[in-house]
Amino acid sequence: MTLTEQFYSMLAMCGMGIWLGASLTTYHRFFPQRKVWQWLLFVTDLLFWCLQGLIIFYVLLLVNQGVLRFYLFIALLIGFSAYKGLFETTYYKILDTLIHFIVGTARFLRKMVKLFLVQPLLFLLKLLFSLVKMISRMLLAILLFIGTVIYTPLKWLFGLIIPKTWIQKGVAFLTKMKTILSKLFKKWR
16 A cells, blocks of 8 residues: 555544544434333444444445554544544534424424415314305205295195095104104204
8 A cells, every 4th residue: 555545544544533523423413322112222333333334334434445454543543532522512503493494494394384385274174164164054944945935835736635544644753753863964963
């Protein structure tokens, strides 16, 4: 391995140490260590460290074909220490600001969707339901009026032609239908 490759490897591992510190800060920001169940903490920690190891090895593979030397671990620790000493507070403030911005934007979008999409749709549905209810009441009133206008002459006409027992059964049936319809109408109202 040439001196240039060694220098690039050292720089890459210092950068990966800074990356490791930033990703560890981000991970701890989203998964606080004491507020998560132990088995979930174990799984997420295992996945986090496996992913970080794969990323570091991939960068090492790109820089020097995956040759692993002892001084690269030291460079990784130097990068991590540089992050902890120089960049951690600034990165944490930027991360916190970014999280608050994203959460605020999501809340704003949710309120806008509710205000401009959900509430008008609910208003239109209520209006449609009221119109259907009003039209059905009007049709029922018209049918009842027509029924009474037709029923009185037919009762007199059928009283002359049809036997009284049939008329009584028909009246009983119509009365039963009227009570059923009025109950349904009251329930629907």
